[in-house]
Amino acid sequence: MAINLELPKKLRFAQNQAHQVGAQIFRPISRKYDKAEHAYPVELDTMAAMVEGLEASGAQDVAGAKGGRGDDAGAASDNSLLVANKNGGNMMSLMNTMEVSWGDVGLMLTIPYQGLGNAAIAAVSTDEQLERFGKVWASMAITEPSFGSDSAAVTTTATRDGDEWVLNGEKIFVTAGERCTHVVVWASVDKSLGRAAIKSFVVPRDAPGLTVARLEHKLGIKASDTAVILLENCRIPYDNILGSPEVNVEKGFAGVMQTFDNTRPLVAGMSVGVARAALEELRALLSEAGIEIDYDAPAYTQSAAAAEFIRLEADWEAAYLLTLKATWMADNKQPNSLQASEAKAKAGRMGSDVTLKAVELAGALGYSERTLLEKWGRDSKILDIFEGTQQIQQLIVARRILGLSSAELK
Numbered sequence: 001m002a003i004n005l006e007l008p009k010k011l012r013f014a015q016n017q018a019h020q021v022g023a024q025i026f027r028p029i030s031r032k033y034d035k036a037e038h039a040y041p042v043e044l045d046t047m048a049a050m051v052e053g054l055e056a057s058g059a060q061d062v063a064g065a066k067g068g069r070g071d072d073a074g075a076a077s078d079n080s081l082l083v084a085n086k087n088g089g090n091m092m093s094l095m096n097t098m099e100v101s102w103g104d105v106g107l108m109l110t111i112p113y114q115g116l117g118n119a120a121i122a123a124v125s126t127d128e129q130l131e132r133f134g135k136v137w138a139s140m141a142i143t144e145p146s147f148g149s150d151s152a153a154v155t156t157t158a159t160r161d162g163d164e165w166v167l168n169g170e171k172i173f174v175t176a177g178e179r180c181t182h183v184v185v186w187a188s189v190d191k192s193l194g195r196a197a198i199k200s201f202v203v204p205r206d207a208p209g210l211t212v213a214r215l216e217h218k219l220g221i222k223a224s225d226t227a228v229i230l231l232e233n234c235r236i237p238y239d240n241i242l243g244s245p246e247v248n249v250e251k252g253f254a255g256v257m258q259t260f261d262n263t264r265p266l267v268a269g270m271s272v273g274v275a276r277a278a279l280e281e282l283r284a285l286l287s288e289a290g291i292e293i294d295y296d297a298p299a300y301t302q303s304a305a306a307a308e309f310i311r312l313e314a315d316w317e318a319a320y321l322l323t324l325k326a327t328w329m330a331d332n333k334q335p336n337s338l339q340a341s342e343a344k345a346k347a348g349r350m351g352s353d354v355t356l357k358a359v360e361l362a363g364a365l366g367y368s369e370r371t372l373l374e375k376w377g378r379d380s381k382i383l384d385i386f387e388g389t390q391q392i393q394q395l396i397v398a399r400r401i402l403g404l405s406s407a408e409l410k
Contacts, residue, residue: 022103101273177227209234
C-alpha cells in the first residue's frame with residue numbers, strides 16, 4: 001500500500017502561516033526574553049488576537065481546546081488509510097506547534113489561550129464543558145513535590161461539599177501557571193480507591209485558595225513562566241470536574257491518562273521544530289566553512305562533520321514521521337497510546353542529541369551567543385523530560401509491546 005506523506009493544502013496553509021509567526025514574531029525576540037526571564041512577552045498579545053480571529057473565521061483549527069475533537073465522520077475504524085483519512089484538530093495543532101517552536105519553543109509555550117491544559121480539556125471534557133472552557137487559557141498541574149513521573153502518586157485531594165469541590169495540595173513545575181486564566185489540576189476524589197479516583201478539575205486562576213508560591217529559574221525555555229501553585233481549601237463549582245465524576249475502578253486511570261495521547265505528540269512536535277532550527281543553522285555554518293553534504297555519496301566517504309550531519313538529519317526524519325503517525329491516529333480515533341509514547345521518546349532524545357551536536361560541530365561559535373544554537377541546546381532538554389520522561393516513555397512502550405501491566409513491569 002502506498003502512503004502519501006505530502007501535506008494536504010489546508011495543512012500547508014496552516015504550516016506556512018505558523019512558520020511566518022515563528023520567523024517574523026518569535027525569532028527576533030527570542031534572545032530578548034531568554035535574558036529577561038519571567039518578563040511577559042507583550043508581543044504575544046498580537047499573536048493571541050490573530051489566533052482568535054482565525055478561530056472566529058473558521059479558517060483554522062488552532063491548538064486550543066478544540067484540537068482533537070470535531071466531527072467523527074470520516075474517522076477510521078481500522079488501520080487502513082484507504083478506508084478513511086482525516087486530518088483534524090490534532091494534525092493542525094502539530095503543524096502549528098512544529099513551526100512556531102522552530103521560532104522559539106519557550107515563547108510557543110506561553111502563547112495566550114494555547115496551554116497544555118487546553119489539550120486536556122479537549123481530551124476528556126463533555127460537550128457542555130468544551131463550550132464553557134473553549135476560550136480559556138489553561139495550564140496543566142500534575143507534578144507534586146513527592147513525585148514526578150509516577151502520575152498515579154497524586155496526593156492533592158478534591159472533596160465534594162454540596163455543589164462545590166474543595167481542593168487541597170501543592171503542584172510544581174506548572175507551565176504558564178502565573179499567566180494562565182485557568183489551571184487543569186489532577187486530584188484524587190477518594191485515596192482509598194487508588195489511581196482510579198484521580199480526576200482532572202478546571203480551576204480558575206483567581207479562585208479563592210489558589211496562590212502562586214513562586215516562579216522557577218530554569219536552564220531553558222526562560223520565556224515561559226514555570227510556577228509552584230498552592231491549593232488551600234480552594235473551592236470550585238461541582239461541574240468543573242472534567243468528564244464523569246464517577247469512579248470506575250475497572251477503567252482505572254485511563255480517563256485522565258487519555259490527555260497524554262493528545263499532548264505527547266505535541267511535545268514531540270516541539271522537539272522536532274527546535275531540532276530542525278538547529279539543523280538548518282548548522283548546515284549554513286558548515287556550508288560557510290566549505291563543508292558540503294553529498295546525499296549521493298556514502299557517508300563514510302565524506303568529512304566527519306558531513307557524515308555526522310547526515311546521521312542527525314536521518315534521526316530527525318524518524319522522529320518527525322513517528323510524530324505524524326501518532327497525531328494522525330489521534331485524529332482518526334485510533335488508540336495511539338503506544339505511538340504517542342514512541343514519538344515522545346524518539347523526538348525528545350533526538351532533540352537533545354541534534355541541538356547539542358550542533359553546538360559541538362559549530363565549535364566556539366556554537367557555544368557563544370552569536371547564534372541561537374546554545375539556546376536551542378538548553379531549551380530542548382525539557383522536551384525530553386516534561387509530559388513524561390524518556391525513561392517513562394520507554395517503560396510505556398515496553399508494556400504495550402509485551403502486553404504487561406504497570407504492576408507487572410515497573
